[in-house]
Amino acid sequence: MSEVRIAAERRSEFGKGAARRTRRAGLVPGVIYGHSSETQHVSLPARELALALRTSNVLLQVELDGKSILTLPKAAQRDPIKQSIEHIDLVIVRQGEKVTVDVAITITGKVIAGLVELVNPSLTVEAEATHIPGEIVVNIDGMEVGSSIRAGDIALPDGTTLATDEALVIVAIAAPQGEEEPEPVAEVAPVEEPEAS
Numbered sequence: 001m002s003e004v005r006i007a008a009e010r011r012s013e014f015g016k017g018a019a020r021r022t023r024r025a026g027l028v029p030g031v032i033y034g035h036s037s038e039t040q041h042v043s044l045p046a047r048e049l050a051l052a053l054r055t056s057n058v059l060l061q062v063e064l065d066g067k068s069i070l071t072l073p074k075a076a077q078r079d080p081i082k083q084s085i086e087h088i089d090l091v092i093v094r095q096g097e098k099v100t101v102d103v104a105i106t107i108t109g110k111v112i113a114g115l116v117e118l119v120n121p122s123l124t125v126e127a128e129a130t131h132i133p134g135e136i137v138v139n140i141d142g143m144e145v146g147s148s149i150r151a152g153d154i155a156l157p158d159g160t161t162l163a164t165d166e167a168l169v170i171v172a173i174a175a176p177q178g179e180e181e182p183e184p185v186a187e188v189a190p191v192e193e194p195e196a197s
Contacts, residue, residue, distance in 0.1 A: 002134065003059040004052040008032075010065065011041040019087070028085050032062065032071055034092035040064070049085060057101050057132045060090060072099060072129060093129035100126050100163045103133050105170060109141030114173040116140060123151060124164040133157045138171055148172040 011022070011029060022029045027043040042064060052058050053073060062069045071090035079086055093099060102122040123136050136156065138149055152166030 002055045002057075003061055003130075004048075004055075005061045005063060005068075006044055006048050006052060008042040008044050008062045008064045011043050014041065023084075023086070028088055030088035030090060032064075032069060032090045032092060034071075035094070037092060044088065046085065049088065053085070055134070056104055057134075059093070059130065059132075062090065070094065070129070072101075095130055097129045098126050099129045099132070100124060101132055103127075103136050106135045106137050107140055107171065108137055109139045109143075111140055111143045111173055114143070114145035115176055117172045117174050119148075119169045119172055120151075123154065123162070123170065125156060125160050126163045127157075127160040131159055133160055140171060140173070143171075143173045145173050145175045 008030075009027070011018075013021070019029045022043050023046070025043075026046050028046045028049050030042050030044055032040040032042055042062070044062075052060060053076060058073065060071045060073065062071050070093055072093050073088060074091045075089040076085050077087040078084065102124050104122050105118065105120070107116065107118065125133075125136075127133065133156075136154060138154055140149070143149075148169050149171040150166060151162055151164055151168040151170055154162075154170065156162065
C-alpha cells in the first residue's frame, strides 16, 4: 500500500473566484472530512497531488497545522480538457479501519486459444485502509475460447474480501473474429472477335 506525505494549507476563501486564485497559485482546493469531524477546507500543492494520484488508492498523510491526518482520496474533479485536478475530496481513515475501494486487475499468463477480453478492469473489495492491495492478479494460463473468470473465482490477498456480485464476469475468452472472405468474382465470358469477311 502506497502512502504519500503532503503538506496542506487551510483555506478561508470560498467560491469560484477564490478557487481560480488557488489554482493559479499552483494549488488544488479540497476538503477533508469523515469520522464525525468537522469538514476542513484546504489547498494542496497541485504537482505533488497529481504525482500521488497516479497510484490508485494511495493513502495521503496530510500535514495540516502541525498535525498529520491519514486520508484516502474519494473523488477528484478534473478539467475535461487539460485533465488537471480542479478539486479533491479526502476522507479520513484510521489504522485497522475497513474501506470499500476499486482495485485494478492485472492479467498474467497465456490462453490456449482465443482473444482475452478484460470485461471489468477493476474489482470492488473491502480491505483495511492501510493494507489496500495495489493490484489484483488474475491468471489466465490454459484458458480456452468460451471460458471466463468471475469475481467469485479470484483469489484475493489476505485481509481483503469481495464487495461485489460473485457472478460478475471479469475476464472472458472470445473466439477470434474470422477473416472476411473475399467477394466471389463473377466470371465474364470472353468476347468473341467477329470473323473477318
